[in-house]
Structures are given as structure tokens and as C-alpha cells.
Amino acid sequence: MPTDANGTTGAATGVGMTDQTGAKPNHEPKGGLHALALGALGVVFGDIGTSPLYALKESFVGHHPLAVDxxxxxxxxxxxxWTMTLIxxxxxxxxILRADNEGEGGSMALLALVMRRSKLDGWKGPVAALGVLATALFYGDAIITPAISVLSAVEGLTVVEGGFDRFVVPLAIAILAGLFLIQRRGTARVAAWFGPIMALYFAALALLGIANIVEHPEILGIVNPWWALNFFLIDPKLGFLALGSVVLAVTGAEALYADMGHFGRRAISAAWLYVAFPCLLLNYMGQGALLLSTPAAAANPFFLMAPEWARLPLVGLATLATVIASQAVITGAYSVTQQAMQLGYLPRLRINHTSADAAGQIYIPLVNWGLMLLVMLLVMGFGSSGDLAAAYGIAVTGTMLITSCMFGILAFAVWRWHxxxxxxATAAFVLIDGAYFASNITKIPDGGWFPLLVAAIVFTLLTTWARGRQIMRVYMQEGAMDLDLFIRSTGKSLERVPGTAIFLSSTTDGVPPSLLHNVKHNKVLHERVVILTVKTEGVPYVGKAGVVEKIDAGEGFYRMVIRHGFMQEVNIPRSLETVKDCGGKFAAMETSYFLSRQTVIPSERPGMALWREKLFAWMVQNAESPMAFFGLPINRVIELGSQLEI
Structure with missing residues (x-):
């Protein structure tokens, strides 16, 4: 996708993923299957692994309580x-794990894959909107997950000692504050413990479940789908409403797909099938066995499964597990934000790399502090995991429903199934996810409005930025001068000074505004003038240094295109180090970079509603400097301003 001096991007070109030698780069996760599966337990399954803390409790004593019989x-x-089995x-x-975009997964990667490999003709707009909506819903989930997970774990203290009630919210806030405050330091060191801790946690889930199942082994009969059908026959209305609580057992399922690039399909599948799924199932069965003998335990079946001596250590282990689950969601928010920036749906935000070895270890301050503020407000506003459960689920089920729709497009247009x-297959998944989503809609008055409000705001920002950049490119191209004409009129008439000038351009046609303004005000040209366009492809990686395309326009003018993937960091000087046949090497101290910074002026011209134009102008004004985004040396950059009415 073309990237201009403002760091924004346009439409993917669909060029294949090859490096400069013509070979496909290898981005498979490194490590043995067992090590990767252990890592997946710590990152991928943190969210769904902590669901037993509140899923069954919410089903029986939540906003639509059920008889404990x-x-x-x-x-x-x-x-x-059956929800865990089918979904x-x-x-x-x-x-879905087979729908990898060169090894990467997630809403943005899936959207790029569908747009690149299917012929949708007039359907590309609605499909893109679906992908963006799924991304917007993710942010709602990313806010609620840390709040409900940590709250539900800390509430275990009230099972140990009833007098701890008043400490639950302050302690949860303290834990969450500490979690967000350490983000800027990176998590590479502590992440090594995530897998072992979650492995211990899943083992505890299984042992607790087995200890209670032996008291009522008949609970194993729940695998018979008749009991699910009978549940709806007893009370269809309560059965439908209960779906909104039952789905809490699979919150975090989307992480299996989103984190595929980190661990690979085989490791994630193995960790789920051989560890997470059986341990979760045993724990849920154990909670059910406890409820058969002690209906009052529905108040908090997870912690009441344990003997009294083990409850306090279990609270500690569960709290660690929820912190890990929250960490995975926060890190996921950074990654999704970075992908959205690269694919042209967000302006530049400041990104700090917290690891010299792992490119994926990033920290985005604006996202971190925004999440922290909203999570704290949620904890203080709702006060308990039971009340928060009313807000949870609608974003998750909405994302799942969209993924099912995207799966249908993949099956028909990309995989070309019969x-x-x-x-x-598509109808079955849409029906199941649609039922869960419909049930969660009933939660809107009780808190479900919150993730929808967050998603609506994020969706508006994403689509406004993408549409605004599209309008800007059209208006800029309307007044652009042809490069050949520019060279003929100025190439020999202006004084040429030593060195190289690189002018960044959002398109591969015409003369960029920065070059026109430089000639207008400085009335000189460098000996070598390069018009450079950076394009983000619909694949995660494009070679180590990007694919560089060059055109010699004559008179010392060159046009160059650097391609990179949506998971790659952009570094123009590093990419130029490999270029030798474009008028010679690019000497760092003899190369100047010219950027154009537009001031957007909203108007009544066709394109967007005036309020969206004002929002877009504000986003352009507050975007981070392009120097860090493109990896440009600060002392070699010249910015030239201009105004553009949209």
C-alpha cells in the first residue's frame, strides 16, 4: 500500500511475497513443537483458560438465574x-487456522488475505467493512478481558474469608495498574514464565475437576447432546438467554487464530487438543458435580471446588493466570494497532520496540494508557465480575460471527470448495454464532452497550482515516504534474547542487508536493533526485529488506518503490543500503529526505460528512512525525508544509 510522508497507506497491490533473490522468506515460528505448544499455553489460552472462574457462576446466578438442579x-x-467442540x-x-496469510492470522490478516486472493468485484467495500468491524470489536474485548479476569480471581478471597469484600476492587485496581505500568519495559523476561505457570494452572483445573467428578461420575453424561436439547425444551426463553452466559466459556477463542504467527498452527492445535480442552472440560464437569451435591456452591463453584486449605493458594494461582491472560490481550492490542497503521486504517502512532531480538515485542503508549484508563473505569463502575459479565460476550460473539462470514467467503472464493x-459449513457456523450473538444483544441495557460504544468509536476512526486518505490522494493527483514534463521544464534550467534528495510520495505517478515546493522556494535541485513510494502489501512479510523497484527517468531523476509486509517495520535507510544501481550508493551524510506535511482544511466538497472531515483533519494534525515511522535520520530530514482542501 502506498505510504506518503504522513505515514498513511492506500490499497494493496497484491504483489507476491518474495525477497530480492526471488525466494520466499521463511517466517515459520522457531522452536520444537513441545516448546511452541508450551508457549501457546501461556499466551494463546490465557483468556479461555480463565473462563471457568466466572462462566458457570454467571450461568446460574447471573442476570438470568437458573434452577440448580x-x-x-x-x-x-x-x-x-458442544460449544467448545464446534466453535x-x-x-x-x-x-480457520488453515486460513493463514503467509503464516499470520487475525482479523486484519484475514481481511488482507481475502482482498488479495479473491475476485470480489463490487463486494470489496462490504468485505473490508466486515474486517474493520471485527477489529473494532476486538478493542471492546481487550478492555473488558483484563477487568473481568482479574476481578473474578481476586473475588476468590471472599470465599477464603467473607470480610475481604471491601478489598476486592482496590486490590484488582492495584494489580491492573501494575500490569499496565510495566508494559513500557517490555515483557520478554517475564514471558518465559507464562507457559510453565499456565501449564501448572491447567493441571490444577484438571485435578480439581477430577476430585469432584469421582463423587458424581454420572456427570460424564453431559457429552450427550440430548441434555442440551432438553435444556431448551424445559424453558425455551431461559435457554436462549442462558446462551449469553454459556458463551463466556469460549471467550478468547479468537486468540487461537490471532496468535498463529507466533506459534504456528501445529503447536496451537496440539496445545488445545491435548492440554487446554481436556483440562477445561474436566474442570467444568467438576463444577457441575459439585453443584449436584451442593447447589449453594453456585455462588462461586470454581473456588468452592477446592478444599479449604487450597483456596488461598488457588486464588494466587488464578490471579497469576488472569494477569497472563490480560497481558496477552494487551500485547494483542499493540499488534492489531500496528497492523491497522500499516494497512492504512490508522495514522502513525509512536511505537517503542522493547526487544532487540524480537520485532513483535512492541509498546504503543497511547494504546496502553487508553486501555488502562478504560479498564480502571470498568472495574470501578461495575465493581464485580458478575456485573461485568453483562458487558462481556457481545464483542466476542460479534467477532466470531464476522469470522464465520469471512470463512464463507474463503470457502467459496479462495479455497473454492464445492x-x-x-x-x-458456513450456514452452520453463522447459525451457531448468530444464536450466541442474538442472546448477548439482550445484555445491552445491563452493560453490553459499553463494548458496542467502544467498537463504534474505533470503527468510525478506522474508516474515517482510510476514507480521508483516499480522498486526499484523489485531490492530490488531480493537481499533480507529470514527471517527464517537470524534468523537461526544470531539469536543466535550475542549478544542481551536490548530494541526493529523496522525496517521499504517496503514489507512483506525478511529482510529489514536496518536490514542487522545494523548487518553488529554494530554486535548486540536487544532482540525484529520487521520488520514493513505500507500499504495504497484503502479506505479512516481503523479504528481509523489502523489494526495491527502480526506474531511471533521466537527467538524474529516479523513481523508486519499496515494498514491505503489514507485519514489518519500515526503515527506508536500511532498505536503501541494498541499492547500488540507482546512480550509485546512498551515502548517509550526503542524502537528504524531503517530506510533505499537509494541513487538511474541511469543506463542503463531496467526499465525507463535514464532521468526519473535521475528525480526519484532527487525526492528521495529531499523527506522529514520519521520521521515526520511516526510520529516517532526524538531522537529514526537511519538511515542507502545504494546505489541502477536502
Missing amino acids: QPHIYGVLSLVF VTVKYVVL PALAGV
Whole structure:
């Protein structure tokens, strides 16, 4: 995608992913299967792994309480089992994980894959809107997950000692504050402990479950789908409303796909099938067995499963697990934001790299402090995991529903399955996810409005930026001068000074405004003039240093294109180090970079609503400097301002 001096991007070109030698770069996760699977336990399954803390409790004592008797216990647990089987195992592990964009997954990667490999003609706009909406919903989930996870773990203290009630919210806030405050230091060192801690946590889940299952082994019968059907036959209305709580058992399923690039499909599948899935299932069955003998335990079945002596250590272990789950979501928010910037849906934001070895270890201050503020407000506003559960689920199920729709496009247009098979599979997933989403809609008055409000704001920002940049490019091209004409009129008439001038341009046609302004005000040209366009492709990686294309326009003028993937950091000087046949090498101290910074003036011209134009102008004004974004040396950059009415 073309990137201009403001660091914004346009439409993907769909060029294949090759490096400068013509070979495909290898970006497979490094490490053995066991090590990668252990790492996946610590990062990928933190969210879904902490769901037992609140999912069953919310089902029975939440906003739509159920009778704690055998038909309802078996019915809820049967729904949990089949939901994990159909949504997580079949949909994500078996199918969606195969929809990798050169090894990467997630909403943005899936959108880029569909746009690049399918012929959608007039449907590209709606499909792009779906992908952007899924990304917007993710931010709502990223705010609620740390709040509800940490709150539910700390609430275990009230099971140990009832007098701890008044300390739950302050302690949760303190833990979350510490989590956000350490982000700027990076998590590379502590991340090495995530896998072992989560492995211990999953083992505890299984042991607690088994200890209670032996008291009521008949609970194993919940795998019979009849109990799920019978649950709806007993009370169809309550059964439908209960879906909004049952789906809490699979929150975090989208992380299986989003984190595929870090661990690979095989490691994630193995960690789910052999560790996470069986341990979660055993724990849910154990909670059900406890409820059969002690219905009052529905108040907090997870912690009441444990003997009294083990409850305080269990609170500590669960708190560690929720911190890890929150860390994974926060890190995911950084990655999604970076992808959105590279793909042209967000302006430049300051990105700090917290690891010299891992390019994916990043920290985005604006995202971190924004999440921290909203998470704190949620914890103080709702006060308990039970109340927060009313806000949870709608963003998750919305994302799952969109993923099912995107899967349908993949099956029909990319994988080219038989229409009957693609239609049946898509309809089944859309029906299941649609039912859960519809049930969660009933939560809107009780808190479900919050993630929807966050998603609406983020969606507006993403689409306004993308549309605004598109309008800017059109207006700028309308007044652009042809390069050949410019060279003929100025190439020999202006004084040429020693050195190289690189002018960044958003398009591969015409003369960039920065070059025109330089001639107008300085009335000189450098001996070598390079018009440079940076393009982000619809693939994660494009070679180590990007693919450089060059055109010699004559009279010391060159046009150059540098391509990179949406997961790659842009560094223009590093890319230029490999270029030798474009008028010679690029000497760092003899090369100047000219950037154009536009001041956008909203007007009544066709394009966007006036309020969106004002929003876009504000985003342009507050975007970070392009120097860091492009890796340019600060003392070699000249910025030339101009005004553009849209």
C-alpha cells in the first residue's frame, strides 16, 4: 500500500511475497513443537483458560438465574461441551487456522488475505467493512478481558474469608495498574514464565475437576447432546438467554487464530487438543458435580471446588493466570494497532520496540494508557465480575460471527470448495454464532452497550482515516504534474547542487508536493533526485529488506518503490543500503529526505460528512512525525508544509 510522508497507506497491490533473490522468506515460528505448544499455553489460552472462574457462576446466578438442579446443570454443561467442540475445535482449530496469510492470522490478516486472493468485484467495500468491524470489536474485548479476569480471581478471597469484600476492587485496581505500568519495559523476561505457570494452572483445573467428578461420575453424561436439547425444551426463553452466559466459556477463542504467527498452527492445535480442552472440560464437569451435591456452591463453584486449605493458594494461582491472560490481550492490542497503521486504517502512532531480538515485542503508549484508563473505569463502575459479565460476550460473539462470514467467503472464493459443502459449513457456523450473538444483544441495557460504544468509536476512526486518505490522494493527483514534463521544464534550467534528495510520495505517478515546493522556494535541485513510494502489501512479510523497484527517468531523476509486509517495520535507510544501481550508493551524510506535511482544511466538497472531515483533519494534525515511522535520520530530514482542501 502506498505510504506518503504522513505515514498513511492506500490499497494493496497484491504483489507476491518474495525477497530480492526471488525466494520466499521463511517466517515459520522457531522452536520444537513441545516448546511452541508450551508457549501457546501461556499466551494463546490465557483468556479461555480463565473462563471457568466466572462462566458457570454467571450461568446460574447471573442476570438470568437458573434452577440448580440436574436438568439445568446437565443442560448448561452439555452446551459448554458442544460449544467448545464446534466453535473452538471444529471451526477454529480444524478450519480457520488453515486460513493463514503467509503464516499470520487475525482479523486484519484475514481481511488482507481475502482482498488479495479473491475476485470480489463490487463486494470489496462490504468485505473490508466486515474486517474493520471485527477489529473494532476486538478493542471492546481487550478492555473488558483484563477487568473481568482479574476481578473474578481476586473475588476468590471472599470465599477464603467473607470480610475481604471491601478489598476486592482496590486490590484488582492495584494489580491492573501494575500490569499496565510495566508494559513500557517490555515483557520478554517475564514471558518465559507464562507457559510453565499456565501449564501448572491447567493441571490444577484438571485435578480439581477430577476430585469432584469421582463423587458424581454420572456427570460424564453431559457429552450427550440430548441434555442440551432438553435444556431448551424445559424453558425455551431461559435457554436462549442462558446462551449469553454459556458463551463466556469460549471467550478468547479468537486468540487461537490471532496468535498463529507466533506459534504456528501445529503447536496451537496440539496445545488445545491435548492440554487446554481436556483440562477445561474436566474442570467444568467438576463444577457441575459439585453443584449436584451442593447447589449453594453456585455462588462461586470454581473456588468452592477446592478444599479449604487450597483456596488461598488457588486464588494466587488464578490471579497469576488472569494477569497472563490480560497481558496477552494487551500485547494483542499493540499488534492489531500496528497492523491497522500499516494497512492504512490508522495514522502513525509512536511505537517503542522493547526487544532487540524480537520485532513483535512492541509498546504503543497511547494504546496502553487508553486501555488502562478504560479498564480502571470498568472495574470501578461495575465493581464485580458478575456485573461485568453483562458487558462481556457481545464483542466476542460479534467477532466470531464476522469470522464465520469471512470463512464463507474463503470457502467459496479462495479455497473454492464445492458450493454445497461451503454453503452448509458456513450456514452452520453463522447459525451457531448468530444464536450466541442474538442472546448477548439482550445484555445491552445491563452493560453490553459499553463494548458496542467502544467498537463504534474505533470503527468510525478506522474508516474515517482510510476514507480521508483516499480522498486526499484523489485531490492530490488531480493537481499533480507529470514527471517527464517537470524534468523537461526544470531539469536543466535550475542549478544542481551536490548530494541526493529523496522525496517521499504517496503514489507512483506525478511529482510529489514536496518536490514542487522545494523548487518553488529554494530554486535548486540536487544532482540525484529520487521520488520514493513505500507500499504495504497484503502479506505479512516481503523479504528481509523489502523489494526495491527502480526506474531511471533521466537527467538524474529516479523513481523508486519499496515494498514491505503489514507485519514489518519500515526503515527506508536500511532498505536503501541494498541499492547500488540507482546512480550509485546512498551515502548517509550526503542524502537528504524531503517530506510533505499537509494541513487538511474541511469543506463542503463531496467526499465525507463535514464532521468526519473535521475528525480526519484532527487525526492528521495529531499523527506522529514520519521520521521515526520511516526510520529516517532526524538531522537529514526537511519538511515542507502545504494546505489541502477536502
